[in-house]
Amino acid sequence: MIVSEPREEIAAWVGARIGVEFHPPYTTLAHVDRGRIIAGFIFNAWTEHDIEISLAADRLSLTLMRAVYDYVVNQLGCRRATCRTRADNSKAQTLLERCGARQEGRQHGYFGDCDALLYAIMKEDFPYGLHAKGPQGA
Template sequence: MIVSEPREDIAAWVGGKIGVAFHPPFTAIAQVQGGRIIAGYVFNVWTEHDVEVSLAADRLSKTLMRAAFRYVVDQLGCRRATFRTRADNVPAQRALERLGARLEGRQRNYFGDCDALLYGILKEDFPYGLNTEGA
């Protein structure tokens, strides 16, 4: 089941997984299975055309990815989403690339003990978009 409330709980779960704390305003969605969160997105720093997206997952489904895409494009009206991941988190980098994100840069010591890699994904590059419903 995909849920968007309680968003503070989702943000705390995602933040705990990636080692950051989120401060309002933000929104969030998660996939819940067996009463527990298995994956979640937090959306913050909305700038009309772009939103910063944080993701954590024990298991990531196409259903949740499509829901996140719909939220970014349809609800927020954004043309792109920005992601940051730890430079030492190779599985997250691979997952972002599978989503259609492209590496755009590096932020030194962003996580304190590690650099961040900055990824961006454009509306037209998202492989699980509205036009791939049957994929």
């Protein structure tokens, strides 16, 4: 089941897994299976055309990825999403690239003990959106 509440619980779950603490304002989406979160997204730093996304997941579903695309593009009206990952997290980098993200830069010491890689996903490059469910997209 895809849920957006309780925001604080979803943010705490994601934050504990990626080593950050989130402070409002933010919104959330999560996939809950048998009463436990298996994937969560935090959306913050919205600037009308861009939203910053943080993610943690045990596994990702196509349903959740389409819900994320719908939220970012159709509800928020963003053209792009910005993501950061640890430079030593090759699984996250692979996932971002599979979702259409392109690396835009490096932020030295962002995580304290590790650099961050900065990625952007443009709405036209996000594979679970424009043509995923026909001409209208997700």
